[in-house]
Amino acid sequence: MAIGSQLLKGVLEGCILAIMARETVYGYELAVKLQTQGIDVSEGSIYPILLRLQKEERIIGEIRKSPNGPNRKYYQLTDKGKRSLQAFRLHWENLKYPVDRLLEEKEDE
Amino acid sequence: MEMLIEENNQKRELLNEKNKQIYEDILVYVRLSFSKSEQETEEILMELLDHLLILQKEDRDASELFGDNPRGYADEIIGELPKTVTKKSLCLFGMGVCYFFATSTFFQGFLVMLLSFLFDHIQTSRTYSLGTVLVNSFSSVVIAAIVIYGMIRYLRWSCFNSGSKVSERIFAGVIFGIIPFGLFIVLFYFMPSFGVMINLEVYWLMPIGVILFFVGQWLRKKA
Numbered sequence: 329m330a331i332g333s334q335l336l337k338g339v340l341e342g343c344i345l346a347i348m349a350r351e352t353v354y355g356y357e358l359a360v361k362l363q364t365q366g367i368d369v370s371e372g373s374i375y376p377i378l379l380r381l382q383k384e385e386r387i388i389g390e391i392r393k394s395p396n397g398p399n400r401k402y403y404q405l406t407d408k409g410k411r412s413l414q415a416f417r418l419h420w421e422n423l424k425y426p427v428d429r430l431l432e433e434k435e436d437e
Numbered sequence: 438m439e440m441l442i443e444e445n446n447q448k449r450e451l452l453n454e455k456n457k458q459i460y461e462d463i464l465v466y467v468r469l470s471f472s473k474s475e476q477e478t479e480e481i482l483m484e485l486l487d488h489l490l491i492l493q494k495e496d497r498d499a500s501e502l503f504g505d506n507p508r509g510y511a512d513e514i515i516g517e518l519p520k521t522v523t524k525k526s527l528c529l530f531g532m533g534v535c536y537f538f539a540t541s542t543f544f545q546g547f548l549v550m551l552l553s554f555l556f557d558h559i560q561t562s563r564t565y566s567l568g569t570v571l572v573n574s575f576s577s578v579v580i581a582a583i584v585i586y587g588m589i590r591y592l593r594w595s596c597f598n599s600g601s602k603v604s605e606r607i608f609a610g611v612i613f614g615i616i617p618f619g620l621f622i623v624l625f626y627f628m629p630s631f632g633v634m635i636n637l638e639v640y641w642l643m644p645i646g647v648i649l650f651f652v653g654q655w656l657r658k659k660a
Contacts, residue, residue, distance in 0.1 A: 343555075354484075355487070355488055359488070360588040370501065370502075370504050371488065371501055372485075372488075372501075372504060373502050373504075375484065375485065375514060376513045376516070379477070379514065379517035379519075382519075383519050389480070391480065396617065398487070400487065401480060401484055430512060
């Protein structure tokens with residue numbers, strides 16, 4: 329499995345929330361969108377995260393007919409999810425540059 | 438809920454042999470996990486099936502979805518499934534107990550009636566000692582619960598083991614069939630009679646069984 333550590337799980341969770349903030353998606357669609365963003369994770373790894381986000385009421389899933397026929401479960405953010413995405417964004421912004429800098433310094437030595 | 442399960446049954450037929458084997462192992466393994474919300478369980482199983490069907494159409498491997506360790510993946514899914522409410526589990530347990538006694542009392546009554554029609558010497562009136570009946574009933578529920586628990590554990594364990602051997606199946610049959618059956622016989626033959634004695638015409642067992650059945654139905658609807 330391409331995703332193992334807690335760090336990766338947390339980041340993936342944030343990315344999922346970010347995609348859902350833009351549009352309502354179903355499972356397979358979400359996996360494709362992550363991959364086109366260059367986030368290469370095992371496709372199955374999104375499902376345990378989707379279950380957890382639902383349990384914590386950060387997203388809600390609803391089964392309905394898709395435009396081309398079969399029933400699909402579509403996910404969207406709740407208000408709690410929106411707040412949690414904001415928090416993720418803030419943490420990420422605060423962490424991104426210091427971590428990058430730290431890692432670059434090490435490479436220079 | 439029934440619709441989801443039915444839809445799953447139909448869609449599963451579209452899987453090729455290899456994918457079907459992996460998917461059905463996951464399906465059985467996840468469905469047999471204790472005390473998980475049934476609605477959520479069926480929904481995630483349907484999502485995984487839909488996803489797998491798309492991969493199959495694109496000629497990609499099931500391992501891209503479930504990883505190299507399907508059992509570990511299924512455990513991950515189960516770990517995130519919400520628990521079912523306690524009231525529901527209690528109702529379902531009560532339902533199981535009612536069905537269990539409904540079947541045993543009804544058929545006991547039915548068989549004795551049938552035999553007494555065929556053979557004149559069989560008595561249709563029996564004496565029951567209330568204490569013994571209570572202790573035996575309670576022990577039966579405990580034995581049945583242990584057997585069912587053991588069977589579920591065995592079935593879950595046997596998922597993802599390719600090529601289950603015949604000898605292993607026979608061994609499981611012995612453990613889950615003969616041993617509990619033997620215990621029931623020992624229980625009913627060697628339990629001393631105690632408590633209040635009541636005389637009962639055996640045909641009364643049939644309506645009692647029917648009533649228990651309806652109580653079970655009622656609990657099932659409530660769950």
